[in-house]
Amino acid sequence: MSKKYIAILTIFLALLIDQISKIYIKTHFVLGEEVTVFSDWFVIHFTENNGMAWGFEFGGKTGKLFLTLFRLVAVTGIMYWLTKTIKRNTHTAVIVAISLIFAGAVGNIIDSVFYGIIFDTPYNGVATLFAEKPYGEMFYGKVVDMLYFPMWEGTLPEWLPFFGGKYFTFFNAIFNGADSWIFIGTVLLFIFNKQAFPKED
Structure with a gap:
C-alpha cells in the first residue's frame, strides 16, 4: 500500500472512531454521567468543554471563535506538512504520526464547528442528533470528552512542598479519541524524530 493511502x-x-464514540456518548449519556469500565482506574465520564486543553476558557464567544479559526489554520498547516512528508517518501511511522495529529485536530474541529447546530442539550436528559432546536450555532459547539483514568487518588504527604496535605488525583484530565490521536502522533514523532526532521546535507 502506498504511503498516500496509508495516510488516508x-x-x-481515526476520525470514524472519534466521531462514533462522541455521538454515542452524546446520545446515550446524561451530562456528568459516568460508567466504570475497569476497576476504578478507567471510567467513561461524559463532559463537555469549549475546546481548550484541560477545559480552560478565555474571551467568551470571541475567544471560542478565535480558537476554532486558529485550529482551522493549524490543520491547513498540518495537511501541508503531511503532503510534503509523503512526497519525501519518509518512514511510514512518521506518515502515520502526522496523519493521527491531523485527524485529532479535525475531530475536535468538527465538534466546535458543527455540534452546536446538530445537537440539543436537554436538562437531565440525553441529546438528540439533528435536533429541531439545537443548543448553539455554527463555530460555537462544545467538544465532547469521555475518557477518564483516575489511576490514583489520595492525600499527598505533608512533607511535599506546595502540595503537601492536599487531596490529589492522578490522572485527572478527561479527554476524547481526538486528543488521544494527537498524543500518540506526538509520541511517534518523538520516537522517529530523526526520520521526521532529517538534517539537511
Whole structure:
C-alpha cells in the first residue's frame, strides 16, 4: 500500500472512531454521567468543554471563535506538512504520526464547528442528533470528552512542598479519541524524530 493511502486510511479510521464514540456518548449519556469500565482506574465520564486543553476558557464567544479559526489554520498547516512528508517518501511511522495529529485536530474541529447546530442539550436528559432546536450555532459547539483514568487518588504527604496535605488525583484530565490521536502522533514523532526532521546535507 502506498504511503498516500496509508495516510488516508489512518485519517479516516481515526476520525470514524472519534466521531462514533462522541455521538454515542452524546446520545446515550446524561451530562456528568459516568460508567466504570475497569476497576476504578478507567471510567467513561461524559463532559463537555469549549475546546481548550484541560477545559480552560478565555474571551467568551470571541475567544471560542478565535480558537476554532486558529485550529482551522493549524490543520491547513498540518495537511501541508503531511503532503510534503509523503512526497519525501519518509518512514511510514512518521506518515502515520502526522496523519493521527491531523485527524485529532479535525475531530475536535468538527465538534466546535458543527455540534452546536446538530445537537440539543436537554436538562437531565440525553441529546438528540439533528435536533429541531439545537443548543448553539455554527463555530460555537462544545467538544465532547469521555475518557477518564483516575489511576490514583489520595492525600499527598505533608512533607511535599506546595502540595503537601492536599487531596490529589492522578490522572485527572478527561479527554476524547481526538486528543488521544494527537498524543500518540506526538509520541511517534518523538520516537522517529530523526526520520521526521532529517538534517539537511
